[in-house]
Amino acid sequence: MILLFVLPYASCTDALDMAPDGNMQMDEVLSDPEKVEALLNTCYQNIPQKGYAYWFFEEAVVAATDDAWTSDEAQGVITTGLYNDNNSASSHSLRDAPDGHGAGNTDYWNRSWQQIRLCSQFIELIDNAAVKTESNRGRFKAEARVLRAFFYMELVKWFGKVPILDATVPFDADFSSLTRSSVYDVAKFIVAECDAAIAETNLPWRITDPNDAMRMTKALACALKAKAMLFAASPLHNEGQNYWPEAYNVIKQAVTQLKANGYELFTQTTQPAVFGNGPAAALRQLVCQDADYSATPRDKETIFQVRSGGVFVWHIGYIGSNMSNTYKCASSPTQELIDAFETIDGQPVLDLNKPYLDEKHLQPNYNPKNTLYDPNNPYANRDPRMAETALYNGSNIIWDNQTVEIETFTGGKHAPSFDITNRMASRTGYYHCKLVTPGASGINQINNSNWKYYRLGETLLDLAEAAAESGNLEDARAAANEVRARSGMPALPADLSPAELILRIRNERRIELAWEEQRYFDVRRWQTPDGDLSELNKWLTAMVITKNGNGSYTYTRRNISNNPRGGYQNRDLLLPLPLNEAATLESVTGQKWQNPGW
Template identity: 35%
Template sequence: MKKILFLTFAALLMVVSCKKDPLDQTPDGKITLEEVFTDKDRTEAYLSTAYSRIPDYFWKYSFFAFLAGITDEAKDSDVGNNAGNIASFWNTGSLSLSTNPLEAYGGQGKGISRYVTYWSGIRDCNVFLANIPKASVANEDYRKRFTAEAKVLRSFYYLELIKQFGGMPIVDKPFEVTFDYASLKRPTFQECVNFIVKNCDEAIAEPQFPLRITLETERGRFTKAVAYAIKSQALLYNASPLWNPTNDVAKWTASANASKEAIAALAATGQFALHPNYGNYFLNQSDLSPSPGDKETIFEINEASNGTFSVINSIPSKPGMFKAGSCPSQELVDAYDMQINPIAGGVAGEPAILGYSDADHLQPIINNSGPGPASGYARARPYVGRDPRFYATVWFNGAQYDNINGAIHTIETFQGGADQLIKNPPNRANTHTGYYLRKFIDPRIQSNQPHNSRWKKYRLAEIYLNLAEAENEANGPTAAAYAAVNVVRNRSQMPNLPVGLDKDQFRVRVRRERRVEFAMEEHRFWDVRRWKILDQTDKVVTGMEIIKDPITGAFTYNRFVTERRNAWTDKYLIFPIPLGEASIIPDFDLHQNPGW
C-alpha cells in the first residue's frame, strides 16, 4: 500500500492510536490525544475543534458572492468584471475532477474546500466519540450531552458532504496506522442517510441533550432541534428524484413522518414558531433566552461582517457602494404570487407568471386567462400587489430605500435613473438584471458600518415545507400537506393555497413556495438538483430593462437575456469526486459520479 502520508483521504481522516507515533499529537505538537482527554477543559476544547470545521456560507463565496449567483435566482455583478469570480468559472462549465469553482477562486471564509472541510469535521467527531466514554468531564450529564452533540455534528458533515458528492464511505471511528484505505467501499446514498438518521435518533433520545439553546454562553452549540432538522432534510433528499429514481413511496413516507415528528417536537411544544416578520427576521441574530423573540431559528452561523458588507450587494445611490453583488433574476421575481388581486372577480394568492412559452424566458405565460382564476398581474404594473416576501427580498424600480443621507430614496433602475441597469457592457456597481438584493440588507445601516446579519442554516419554515412536499408525494395533497404550506404562507400574509389541487398541481405550488420562502438561502442550488430539473432552470438568466417616457413618465418594461450558462446538463447534478481521491481509492474510481 502507498505510504499513508501521501494519501489525501488518509491524511484527512487518520488519527493514529499509537501513543509514540509523532502524528498522535494535538496541533501544537506538545501533548498527545490521550493527554487531551484526561483533562475536562481540553476535552471540551476538542469538541469545539470539531465544531470549528463548520464552513462559512452566505456571502463568503469568492468576493462577497452568494451561491445564488450560480442559480436561476440571481446574476453576480462580478461576471464580466472580475475574472476570478466563482460565477464566471461555474457558468462556463469549468467544474471538473481537478477544478471546483466553488472552492478555488478567492473564497472569503473558512472551509472553502468543502470536500476537505467535511472530512476533517468527520475525523474530529470520530476522535471525540472514540475518547469521550473514558474522558474527563465535569459530570456524567455533560458526557451524555457531548456525545449527542458530536453525533449530530458528524451527521451534519455527512449530509453536507453527500448532498454535493453523493454516497461517501461511512467512517465511524478513527483509523489505525495500518488501515488499508484501498479497502474502502462506496456505499449508496440510502446507506449514508441511514447512518445520519441513526445518529440523529440516538441524539434525540438522549434526555441530557437540550431541545434549544437558552444561554448566550452556549450560542452555536447543536441541539435536538438541529438533529430533527438534519434528519428531516436528509430523508427529503433521499426521497427526491435524484436519489429515488423508482419513486419508492416508502421513502416519501419516511420523509413525511420525520418532518411530522420534528414539528410535533418543536412547534407543538411552543418552543419554536415562525417569526412574525419575514423581512426583519434576516436582519438580526437570534436572541437566546427561555422566552425568545425569535423562535424560528434552529441553528445560525455567525457571519457578521465588517463595514464592507453595507456597501456591497446594495445600490449605486448609497455612498461608497461599489458592487451590486447578487442581482435577483427576473425568474425569481416571476415566482412571487399575487397577494392582492386588483381585478374585480379575480382571486388573490394566485401565481402571477405560470411559466414561459419560449426557451429564453422572454415570453411569460401570464395568469390572467384560461380555466383558472385570473391573478390580477398586469405588464404595466409588474410590482403591484405581489407576495410581501417579494418586497422583503428585492429592490425594484420605484421601491423606497430608507435612509440614504438621511432621506428616503426611490430606487430608479430605469435607463438614466440613479440606480440604472447598464447592459452594454455591464459594470460591477450597477444591476445586471434590473433588480438589487434587499434580503439580508438593512437599509438603515450607513456606509462602512458593521452589518450583523447571521446565516440561518436551519429554520422552522424549512421543516414545514419539507413536510408539505413529502406528504404530497406520499399521500397526495392531504390536509396535513395543506396545513404545512399554508402556515408558511400565512406568516407573510399570503392566503391559503386553493383547495382541490391535484398531486401534480400541489407539487408545482410547493416548489414555488420553497423558491420564494428560501430565496438566496442556498436551497435553490440543491433543490433543482434533487428534483432533476437543472436543464429547465439553469440555461439562461433574464432581467428587466425599463424605459421611462420623458414626457408622460410612463414606464415600458422589456425582458432580456442577461446571461447564458453552460453548467446545466445532468452531470452537474452531482459534483465529481476529486481526482486525487479517485486515484487513491479504487472503488471511487470504479464508481465515479455519472458524467465524470
C-alpha cells in the same frame, strides 16, 4: 481526501494517541476536563460560512442559481468560473475557491472529512475521558454525534453518495472494500445519529446562554433528520425507490417535536419602526437579526445560526449603482425570481408546469387563472415577500438618512448595465434587499447578522414537500399554509391535484427561502440522475424599462447575456470529487468514484 484523513492518523501504532494539533499526547488531553472540552471544540471547526463570506464578498451559491446574476461575472473568482463553465474535476471554482477575507468556507470535501474524523475520534474517547460532571459527558457525546451528522449532510448536499465511516479507521484496515453508500443509507445513518443525540437527556433543545452560541441541540438534530430524508427521497438520489412515505413520517415527527419544545414561526415584528407593519415585515426581521439566546427568546424560529456573522457586508450587494458609500453591486434578483412571486390572491403569475414558451425565457406563459397581474404594471398586487426580497422600479429605501426612490428605468439613477466590467450596477433591473435591515447604509452600518442555517419555516416546507409527494395532501397544504399565512398570503386551494400541489410547494420554497442558499440544492435534487438544468439555468433574463413621455412605463424582457450561462449540464447536478482523490480511491477499491460527467 478520505484517505488523507484516514491514513496519516493511522500510519503508526500510536498515531491516535496524539491530540489533533500534534503537540500533546492524547492521554494528557483525556485526563484534563478543560482539555477534553477543547478537544470537543475542534469538532466545531470548519462549519462553512455563508452569505457574503465567500471569496471577494460574493454570495456565490445564490449567484449560481436561476434566482440571481452577479455583477462580478468578469472578475469574481468563483462566478467567473461558473458562468464561463471553466470547471473540471481537478479545479472547480465553487468547490475549490481560495479562502477569502477569513471565510474558509469552501473545500467542502476535505474539510468535511476532516471534521467527521475528529467527531468519530471524540465519540470513541469521551467515555473514558475526565469530565467535570457526568452530564457533561452525555452532552458532549451527543454534540459530537450531531456535528458528525451535520458534516455528512454537507457532503450529501454537494456530492451525493459518500462512504459511511462511523469510526476512526485502523492502519491495517482493508480499504479495498470502501464504497460509496447510497444517499438513503447515509440519511439513515444521519437519522440514527440524531436519534441517539435526541435521546440524551443532557442535550438541550435550545441554546439559552450566548456563551454557548453555535453548540449543537436536539432541535438541530430534528432539522438534520428532516433534511437528510428529504434528500434521500428526492429523484436525484432515490435510485428509483419511493422513500417519500418514510421521509414524510420522519419529517412530521421532527416538526412535531420542534413545536412541542417551543419552536414556532416568528410572526410579528417587534420593531415596526425599522421593519414597518407590512405583512412580510416579520420575515424580514427574522432574516436580518440574530436569534437571541434566552429561555424565552424573541426569535423562536431559528434552529441553528453561525456565530461568526458574514450574512451581509453593508457596502456590497444592496443598491450599489450611483449610491454613496458603496463598493459594488454583487448579485441581483433575476426576472425569473420576480416571476415566481404570486399575486396577493394566491395565484401564480406564470403556469408553473411550463413557465416560459421559449428556451430563452423571453415569452412568459401566463397563468390564465390570474386576473390581478398586469404586464404593464408588473409590481402591483404581488406577494408581500417580493418587496422584502427585491428592490424594483419605484421601491423606496432609506440611504444615508434620506429617502431614495429606486429608478431602474433606462436613464434612471439605478438602471441596469449589461457591461460586464461594470461592477456597480445590476445586471437584471433589480437589487437584493432581503437580508438587509431597512436603513442600512454607508453611514448606518447596522447589518452583519449571523447566518441562519436551519429555521422552522424551512423544516415546515420540508414537511409540505414530503407530505405532498407521499399523498398526504392535507398535511402538505397545512404545513405550506402555515408558512404562507405568516406573510399574509391565502391558503393553497383545496382542489389542487397532487401534481399541482407539488409544483405550488416547490414554488413556495423558492419564494420563502430566496437568498438563503436553498434553491441551488432544490433544483438539483428535483432532477432525475439523467436530467439537467438547461430549462432553468441556461438562459436568464432582465427587465428593461423605458419611461414614456406621459410618465407610464414600457417593460421589455431581455437576456442578461448573449451566451448561455454555465452550470446547466447534467454533470452540474453534483460537484466533482477532487481528481486526485477519485483516482486514488478508484485505484484502491477498483470501483468508480467520480460523479457523472466529470
